Amino acid sequence: MSKWRNTKKVLATTQIEVRKITAxxxxxxxxxxxxxxxxxxxxxxxxxxxxxxxxxxxxxxxFRAEVEAQGYSEDExxxxxxxxxxxxxxxxxxxxxxxxxxx
Numbered sequence: 179m180s181k182w183r184n185t186k187k188v189l190a191t192t193q194i195e196v197r198k199i200t201a202x203x204x205x206x207x208x209x210x211x212x213x214x215x216x217x218x219x220x221x222x223x224x225x226x227x228x229x230x231x232x233x234x235x236x237x238x239x240x241f242r243a244e245v246e247a248q249g250y251s252e253d254e255x256x257x258x259x260x261x262x263x264x265x266x267x268x269x270x271x272x273x274x275x276x277x278x279x280x281x
Contacts, residue, residue, distance in 0.1 A: 204218065204219065
C-alpha cells in the first residue's frame with residue numbers, strides 16, 4: 179500500500195512484510211547506527227537507488243564491454259593508459275609553467 183504526500187519533495191510511503199528474524203536484524207543494525215528503523219531503511223533505500231552511488235564494478239561494466247568488443251589486449255590497455263597519464267602530466271606541467279611565466 180503506497181500513499182503520496184504533497185511536500186517539497188515527493189515522498190512515497192510503503193509497508194512491507196518481512197520475517198521476524200529479518201525485522202530483528204534490521205532493528206539491531208539501525209540501533210548500531212543510532213537510527214530509527216525508518217531512518218535506517220530510508221537511508222538504505224535511497225543509497226541503493228541513487229544513480230550517483232554506483233559500485234566500481236557497475237561503473238566499469240560499460241568500459242569492460244567496450245574493451246572486449248574492441249579486442250584490446252592487456253598490453254595495449256596498459257600502453258593506452260600510460261600514454262594518457264603522460265599526456266595529462268605534460269598538460270599539467272605546461273599549465274604550471276605558464277602560470278610561473280605570467281606571475
